[in-house]
Amino acid sequence: MRLTVSFYFLIGILFYISITPFIFSFSQTTLILDLLIFAALAYSINFITGMTGYVSFGHVFFMAVGSYTLVYMSKVFNLYPLFTIPLVGLIGALFAFVIGYITLRFRGVYFALSTLVIALASYYIVLVIPALGANEGLIFNVRFEPLIWFYTIFSIVALEAIITYFINHSRTGYAIRAIKDDEDAAIALGINSMRIKLILFIISGTFGALAGGVFAWSTAHVYPTEIFDLQFSLQMLAMILIGGMGTVFGPFIGAAIVYLLTYYLITILPNGQLIIIGLAVILVALFVPMGIVGSLRNKIKQIKQVVE
């Protein structure tokens, strides 16, 4: 596989982000940390919804799985949270496999609803499990280590972006775009769509759980009402819609826009941030339906054709 310019561009951006803790002030670095958690979630949902068009409305479920796994393991077995990260990913993958195996047989709105139902149901299930703190959630003692949080979530985002790049440029990437355009036609050409969707869903669930894990680690708690908040699911969808579905840079740009909107609006217009984000999604859907990156890519293609 020949690496394109965009790959080196991606590596450049990742390198720049990796040195931000030494450039910016401490408080700015914690902002970037939060932004990276958002970006990790955006890339996570991008694997399934962005790439295949299967809208996962309950993606917050995987975030919750990761949060609870990390806090529970750290608290009960007294482990250093970083060492629980591999397990967090594994549990996320396991849940994604089981859920995907069943729900990916549904299409369109039925898939979206089934994921939503799973997220809602698991919230009520957690509420009655004493080991998971029932309705009070779990709190645990963590050392204040923003740099370690930063580099953990940075590695997750970097890995997600690079995996996204390689999937998009592979043979499977073509099959995925075919599934997104017309799944029946893709199957009729010999593409095993169920297997491809399931693998993407597992990747998606794994990274969703990892992002949730770091979120809980950096906030030292997991509360059911907060972690199962459907607002997260909607924000994740807004991020990839604004940034560009299925693209390598879209989730990051979308995450930055949604995060900055949320961050600034929460002081000016408390609880109004969702209205503004919703408005932004509508504007994007109307004027740049492919998202920012998708539309830019088309413009570049057109310019290239004109020049040639």
Place this chain on the structure above:
Amino acid sequence: MNLLEALDIRKRFGGVQALDGVSISLKENEILGLIGPNGSGKTTLLNIIAGILKPDWGVIKYKGIRIDYLAPQQIVSLGLVKTNQIPKPFNSLTVKENIAIAVMYGARKIKNQKQAFDEADRILSYIRMENKSDVLASHLTVQEKKKLELARALATGAKLVLLDEVFAGLNPDELKENISIFARVRDELNISAIVVEHVMRAIFSLADKVVVLNEGKKIAEGEPSDIINEPKVIEAYLGIKYG
């Protein structure tokens, strides 16, 4: 040995018996025309052979292997592909990418992307669409979409293609062109086909054998020239003597 054998295929949709014990067989390098009035079960039969629908009853063998319980993508891997009555191109991809996907998956499963795109170029020249290579599939005309549908089926490397009305809705010149393209491809690639068609001209210029369906039953089978004189066929379908 027959390339394809479908025995006593039955399929019911609710209260409608779409297929009521139809048997067909096809030899290598043979083209079978499948005709019949609307609702006679032609498309249902193709969908069942391609594995898109499961029969209620009956056995289908392709190259001696039972395929009636396989998933569509497994059947394609064995070298049997169906085109869609209404073309289903991948609209966000270019014509060449559409064809390359069929090369990368289909029956050949070519892993190397460059090789797959080279093969796609070759198929584009077969169907004389080289100039449309980098056009998005969504920008094609209906006629071009039908050609693309045919090209994608050929690109899978299948030895048996099921053509569901690829010649319908074309003007006489387009029809002539598509028939000649298909006849040439058929000889060069040595493929067999089942052609479902209302356009009699396509059937008579391509088919070696014709099967006539009516209300889910086979009412006639034979050479095209014999079929048009069969009273039952004239009554059920043609209405008046053709030609």
